Amino acid sequence: METKLPDLSQMSSKTLELETVLVNGQKLLFDKKVKLMPVEIEKQKGKID
Amino acid sequence: MFSPEAILAIGDDPQKLFLAIKDAVQKTEGTSTSNVTNVVEKAQNGIEKSNGQKYSEAKVAPALLAALPALMPVIEKALDPKLIEAVGNQPVKLFKAIGDAVLKMDEQEIKHLEAINPGVDTADDIAKMLIGMSINSSMYKEDIIDFKLIKSLNLNFKNTKTVNFKNKQRVLYGKNQRIAIPFEITTSNGRLNKILKKSVIQILIKDAETMALVFRKDIKLVNVDISIDVNEAYLTVEEIKGIPSNKELKLEVSHVRKSNNNENIGVFKSHYIHFIESYIFDRIGEEIGEPIPLNDINVHRNYWHKIWEGGFSQSNRWHVEFDLKYYYLLNTNSQDLSRLETKKSITEDNVESGQEHPGRRKVKAKLKSGTELGMQAINDVLALLNQPVLEASILEVLSKSDLEKVFQQVSRMRLEMKGREGDTSTLWAYPEMSLYKLHLSQIGDVDAYGQVVRLTPIEKVIPKPNFIHFIGTTSER
Numbered sequence: 001m002e003t004k005l006p007d008l009s010q011m012s013s014k015t016l017e018l019e020t021v022l023v024n025g026q027k028l029l030f031d032k033k034v035k036l037m038p039v040e041i042e043k044q045k046g047k048i049d
Numbered sequence: 050m051f052s053p054e055a056i057l058a059i060g061d062d063p064q065k066l067f068l069a070i071k072d073a074v075q076k077t078e079g080t081s082t083s084n085v086t087n088v089v090e091k092a093q094n095g096i097e098k099s100n101g102q103k104y105s106e107a108k109v110a111p112a113l114l115a116a117l118p119a120l121m122p123v124i125e126k127a128l129d130p131k132l133i134e135a136v137g138n139q140p141v142k143l144f145k146a147i148g149d150a151v152l153k154m155d156e157q158e159i160k161h162l163e164a165i166n167p168g169v170d171t172a173d174d175i176a177k178m179l180i181g182m183s184i185n186s187s188m189y190k191e192d193i194i195d196f197k198l199i200k201s202l203n204l205n206f207k208n209t210k211t212v213n214f215k216n217k218q219r220v221l222y223g224k225n226q227r228i229a230i231p232f233e234i235t236t237s238n239g240r241l242n243k244i245l246k247k248s249v250i251q252i253l254i255k256d257a258e259t260m261a262l263v264f265r266k267d268i269k270l271v272n273v274d275i276s277i278d279v280n281e282a283y284l285t286v287e288e289i290k291g292i293p294s295n296k297e298l299k300l301e302v303s304h305v306r307k308s309n310n311n312e313n314i315g316v317f318k319s320h321y322i323h324f325i326e327s328y329i330f331d332r333i334g335e336e337i338g339e340p341i342p343l344n345d346i347n348v349h350r351n352y353w354h355k356i357w358e359g360g361f362s363q364s365n366r367w368h369v370e371f372d373l374k375y376y377y378l379l380n381t382n383s384q385d386l387s388r389l390e391t392k393k394s395i396t397e398d399n400v401e402s403g404q405e406h407p408g409r410r411k412v413k414a415k416l417k418s419g420t421e422l423g424m425q426a427i428n429d430v431l432a433l434l435n436q437p438v439l440e441a442s443i444l445e446v447l448s449k450s451d452l453e454k455v456f457q458q459v460s461r462m463r464l465e466m467k468g469r470e471g472d473t474s475t476l477w478a479y480p481e482m483s484l485y486k487l488h489l490s491q492i493g494d495v496d497a498y499g500q501v502v503r504l505t506p507i508e509k510v511i512p513k514p515n516f517i518h519f520i521g522t523t524s525e526r
Contacts, residue, residue, distance in 0.1 A: 003347040024346055026522035033518050036377055036458035
């Protein structure tokens with residue numbers, strides 16, 4: 001069984017609802033891809049404030 | 050104490066800034082100099098916190114930078130040319146260094162600044178401003194020798210070598226050998242033909258950012274001839290071991306003796322230095338190739354993060370809107386990959402406790418979560434992407450560098466999850482990793498004084514998350 005998820009971030013949620021793409025046995029609702037941006041934070045181990 | 054408008058009016062006019070501080074000092078505390086530090090700190094706080102807005106050092110810095118020409122005689126007196134070069138165009142760092150030097154001067158010496166700084170209102174103003182801009186004097190503990198600066202003498206470091214590192218000429222020392230810091234003591238007319246019966250060299254090494262003391266050494270000298278170079282300032286390998294590596298430090302060498310009045314008098318000078326073990330982290334360079342999605346939930350399971358799982362009962366349908374912030378961080382003190390604790394806070398809910406549930410439940414919530422990579426996790430990703438792993442000594446150097454700051458990243462997204470009564474939905478995150486050039490320098494040659502005189506550039510590869518996918522799923526009915 002294929003476990004690799006193709007990049008579906010270009011497909012709208014409405015289109016995906018019509019498809020049956022499974023992830024970990026559940027139906028895929030959306031795939032949103034976001035660019036990570038630099039940030040300055042004060043952090044404690046295992047926590048973000 | 051100062052309104053945002055006042056700050057805007059001060060702009061980059063240093064005299065105006067000094068006068069404003071003086072005025073504030075006089076209005077609030079009189080003219081006593083004993084509490085000058087507190088007062089100027091208050092003035093600074095006033096600048097930073099007035100009207101609920103934060104005016105950072107960067108806002109004040111242009112004014113200080115503009116004051117530099119007037120302050121150059123002081124700077125040249127107190128600081129080594131190599132230090133001035135290392136400071137470059139970082140005015141806050143420069144003022145910390147000057148302030149640090151000013152704390153060693155007495156009131157008379159500070160007044161002397163008036164004569165050499167005609168562009169500033171009074172020497173007292175300079176002192177107040179510099180003390181205010183500098184470190185807290187409480188860090189000067191009893192074992193640090195207080196002395197009056199001898200204005201007619203200069204301490205100059207000898208045989209100082211610099212190498213180009215991080216776009217500046219810097220003084221670097223090897224960590225694994227004895228270092229010597231020769232210096233000369235001169236007047237404006239050259240050397241003094243004098244033998245000092247008793248004197249002390251004090252070597253202080255401070256964290257360049259915080260000015261916290263990290264090392265102190267006193268070397269007592271007997272019959273030292275100051276008509277020639279003084280070669281007695283040194284640090285042993287054993288002493289160097291405890292000093293942080295690959296970190297900018299301020300080295301301060303003082304030569305102190307007793308005056309005829311039994312007062313401590315002397316000269317000093319400062320450098321910015323680094324101690325280097327084997328490699329130095331330089332920077333992360335350009336991206337290599339395309340980002341690689343870790344999109345196989347089985348193979349890359351370690352990099353998939355189940356951020357939220359749930360649903361709502363007692364309503365036919367439910368709808369959740371998440372305002373999500375997801376962080377990717379590096380923890381140089383840990384080895385493995387770990388999840389940051391997910392924080393959830395509901396901001397809106399159309400059901401209150403004890404109320405009947407409507408047919409459609411609507412909830413708005415903030416989510417904050419993330420993944421933290423440890424040092425070994427960097428190598429795990431490299432191995433996963435079929436890249437050569439970084440050797441232990443490089444990981445060690447990276448763990449002591451400021452790489453954490455470079456790695457800190459976040460993404461923010463609004464997401465909607467919906468379902469029917471009894472449905473379970475899940476929100477996942479997985480990254481796309483990019484490979485970047487990792488630039489390091491390796492010690493090339495070290496001279497007899499322990500100074501690094503040549504660095505060899507080294508290039509490696511390091512992974513860093515570049516994109517994140519948020520995946521929403523629901524249980525099939």
